[in-house]
Amino acid sequence: MAGLELLSDQGYRLDGRKATEVRKVQARMGVFAQADGSAYLEQGNTKALAVVYGPHEMRGSRSRTLHDRAVINCQYSMATFSTAERKRRPHGDRKSTEMSLHLKQTFEAAVMTQLYPRSQIDIYVKILQSDGGNYSVCVNAATLAVIDAGIPMRDYVCACTVGFVDETPLADLCYAEESGGVSSLALALLPRGGQIALLQMDARLHQDHLEALIEAAMIACKGVSKVLDEVVRQHLQEVSMLTAE
């Protein structure tokens, strides 16, 4: 967008953040009593709701059961009121199918599916308000929901979108920055081992900048993981206080 300076001379972005700052993350686990696991996460103005059912018996097509592990079934959807203009999004359009596939791929890497042969784990994520970084917020919300459901995971999965402007990597892009034609990279990371579960990048970027960008993404993800860690521990404390006799 012409005229909008994504990174000012003093190093401030459109919303006043510095280049490496991640937006404020607020989250809550166990929001739904009915589901096995649920979580609500806000990252800046992007809000997502994640619900996990499972592991349970394979419903639907029996032929898709895997004899040695669980099938992870993800569904990503955006509410019609989530963007600036109300847009009816039919289920099964290419973008949401692609996102669902990416989410499935991310969680297949992290969830220990070998412990649940012939079962199915469903992860449903809905974006209630979209302000950039949709995929990352979904992953973070779904991680909390999976932990809430008591499904074993190797480690947290934290994701973050970073962009590259004026030779500087910007962490956690908002919608204005994303649509400004900035080359953005989405990274899903398991923080402790530094393993990348998903790497996705669009738009042109010179090869020499790739390392710096991935590095910035990893640092941002580790920051997010600290916040998620806090949330989980707080929730654990609260619930164990309640169950204490």
Next chain:
Amino acid sequence: MKETPLSNCERDFLLKAIEEKKRLDGRQTYDYRTIKVTFGTDYGCCFVDLGKTRVMAQVSCEIVAPKESRPNEGIVFFNIELSPMASPTFEQGRQSELSVKLNRQLERCLRNSKCIDTESLCVVSGEKVWQIRVDVHVLNHDGNLMDASSIAAITALCHFRRPDVSTQGDEITVYSPEERDPIPLSVYHMPICVSFSFFQQGTYLLVDPCEREERVMDGLLMIAMNKHREICSIQSSGGIMLLKEQVMRCSKIASVKVSEITELVGKALENDRKARKAGEKCGFAESLPQERITALKTDKTPVEAMDVTEKVDDIIQKAEVPPLSVPSPSLPVPGVGQVGQNTWGLDEEEEEEEEGEEDRDSSGEEEEKGTKTQKEKDKDEVVELSDSEEEEVVILHPDT
């Protein structure tokens, strides 16, 4: 049709071979299969062969109203068709996961990187723009559809010529190819996808997996770059976990491969241009190799024929004397077929006997009896191995 699962021994074999850095077709870990680029008669039609994977791309254009959000930019539309012709596991009509993945990948690789100048496709701002449509059809699936599709798509776009348009006030005239030469699209750069497949939880890496390798791989990393070393798209798929160093290594390998492939594509485009200029016949039919079996025509292979006799004598002397008598083979009941055992010994004896009989003019019964008893004796010497509970088989001999 449901995909037949890969057998365990095949999977183990492939994985073991990969551990020893060996591939089924003898390639090295970072080698591509032979890439062949051919063009059709029309502008914008391109065939790419990546080993046995065959992909066709066709570019077409038409004038439409532009999108409201971008009134002075043209529209580029990509579509990859996976028809059952390519592989029996592809189903007609259903949008499978693979098809969604490939389509989105191609869109991201070519559209988001802005390789085509869309503003030059504008005819009348806000009213009429060119819509370029790239249709990629997969003709044969032998692994690595993404790379082949991306090469085909970008080559077809470079090859394509759109009709010339002139505006006079409110009138727009679209010239047919006979009136004015069609003009090529302005392609800024050529993004090419390179696929890396990972095995054994990321320990082993292969470039350009073939279909068998794709079945046993853990995950795939696709990097799209152009020859200016700009990365246009990165996508990791499959449930693998990568390390940053692996990604950096792959990007370096990708830059090398991309420059090679871009050179090849450039040469092919150049050749085609020259051929068309010179008026030669060009097109799909011409470029198909004549796959006739030419029995009498063989390429002369050079053979060293010096000192042949000396070499032959040498070899014969050094060789062992072959045994004169053949050990009698164990033979199941005659008439029962057997696999794996050498029955030459017995047959030769029979043939010799028959020949012997024929040599002797219409032999007397005594001689026949003699040969018969001889055969029976042979039969008695033979060890029967048959478990068959069938009735005794009667063999009709040719001389009876």
Next chain:
Amino acid sequence: MAADMRLPTIRKPVSVSTFERKDLVVPGDVITSDTGYMRGHGTYVDEEKLTASVAGEVQRVDKLICVRPLKTRFNGEVGDVVVGRVTEVQQKRWKVETNSRLDSVLLLSSVNLPGGELRRRSAEDELTMREYLQEGDLISAEVQSVFADGALSLHTRSLKYGKLGQGVLVQLSPSLIKRQKTHFHNLPCGASIILGNNGFVWLNPTPENQEEDAGGFYTSLEPVNLSDREVISRLRNCLLALAAHKVLLYDTSVLYCYESSLQHQVKDILKPEVMEEIVMLTQQKLLEQEG
């Protein structure tokens, strides 16, 4: 009829004691680097370090370390009493949904034939399976064994198990049910309760005649009188109140909760303030009892 509405209020922060009494871990936390320990559920070994894979508290029994998550699907053990719903009728067995990670299996040979006969199951029995249990029927059963993939094998080879008739089912988390000697209780208020280990709790009016000659398949369809229905409704709301405050459920706690709730109307019990009050009273009573 007036509808009850309320504006959202900020939740009162639960006062967290400064010291962590329990060993709480999150996925990825290293529990110990000592290789002398055996790893149990909820953990995995990553480069010789014992790491947690779920969020919960660490339980150490001698050399065995396991992590118990806060909330999980029912992991059945031999001898557990479960309440489940039949989802499928297959050849020689029924599939029962018991809130575990795979549907449980009830073999034809593990049920009592009507009339209490003891004989080998014939082909006719296979064909008339649907007359005993159909899809949608609720049963109480006991876990006989666990299959290799984790599915439970149930049996109803006792007169107290079998198809359940008229009553109310309450679905709660399995972690809230206390393990006791018996899970079938006849509460003095006039209702019977079955606390299934899988979190399904069944409330029904106490039958007058305790002898069940039918062997668990006969369900009485006589109308239940109003007083019994009220008692059952009150019990159900009390269960929900206790579950919302994560109080461990067993016959005594349910009874105390019932008694504390008598001053309120049945439908008021579900209001948050009333729930809190009742639960506090219950917890006080429980502490007094133990103290």
